Amino acid sequence: WEEGKAPDVIIELISDSTANTDKTTKKLVYQDQVRVPEYFWYDPFNPEDFAGFRLHNGVYQPLTEDEQGRLISERLGLALVRWQGVYKNNVDTTWLRWATLEGIVLPTAEEIAVQAQEEAAQAQQEATQAQQEAIQAQQEATQAQQEATQAQQEATQAQQEATQAQQQAAQAQQQLAQAQERAEQLAARLRAMGVDPDQV
Template sequence: MSETIAAPDVTLPPTQAELPYDDGIPMESQRHKMQMDLLIDTFVTWLAEREDGYASGNMFVYFSLAQLKNQDFRGPDFFAVLGVPKVERRSWVVWEEGKGPDVVIELLSPKTAATDKNEKKLIYQNQMRVSDYFWFDPFNPDDWAGFSLEHGIYQPITPNAENQLVSQAVGLALLRWQGSYKGVDTTWLRWATLTGELLPTAEEKERQKADEAQQQAQQAQQRAERAESQLQQTAKNLLQSGMTVEQVANITGLSNSEIAALDI
């Protein structure tokens, strides 16, 4: 008589569909929300040229099952991951994705600064193993810093000659930019290429395309006007050489009336 062996009782870790993805806590201020949007928008625009990658902010990042019991800190204000599919997520679940964020940015406030600079920094270093970690205070732009994970320990990132903090993990730089974003003129933290070119927002990119199209149209019009002027000069020279209007029209393609209107 055969004996039925019961299947082992295996508890699978929860998926992103089963995990909480909203803690109901708003951003610290409108400036913080706008700064987060600026970082995400420009990075996503850069990702549009790639086949991989993900960026988001104020979203839970689940890196251990123990964290489900603690629930002791919110998700990063900004994080980005390369080498992953471009799909929507409710939250970032490391055991589903196979990796954690490559870069994290926290936006400081009087309430969060101590936690961001100490507790969270240690979590990103020791538990999440985030390659590059940065912080920035939207109301005090001088309070910014970056750290790169070397042999398991965060080492300060020294600003380069252009006063940029470079993230080797994503091959981009962060810089402080004085300008207007969504009607607010202040110093913003922005992504840039390693040559210092700002990553544009989607709106800025569309404006650039429109400006380039207008410039190309103007250049085409100028070329057409120069060609027309040269053709008219050729027609004048031919008339002055003794050719008839009909002969000049056959050579230049201008109409008889156009040739007759020339000031000779």
């Protein structure tokens, strides 16, 4: 919308009380004075009362619905479609909605807000889940670290026990060697005294 410039498209939602004015007086005003390129009217409570006009050589020419029952706005490159649902003032009826030529209905500001709110809630849930997973991963990492530390301590203890056992074995070996040496010395003394140690 530019100040001083007529709108490209006007849509009148008509009713029994305004239909005559919208279809005659207003139509002529939009055609002859404001010179709006495209004019549509629609009665939400009488979906068959749906018409569109395009300005051609200063005169509104009626538009024909396509095979899908839509009226096409060349100015906007969009289609006007009849859509069943809840819209203004929570009224459930057949409303007029803009759609792409491929048939995708354009969301209203309220629908965009609801969708944004749902996406924000979903993002919050995903963030919470990611945080919980991070906490769980941290706990698992801490537990793994504790288990690794315990395993290291057990390995160190086993190494110490093995070293101690090795020392004890070496000590026993040394004691055995000493006992054997004493036995040999005693046998030598006995032989020096003329005594056969094997006969003692």
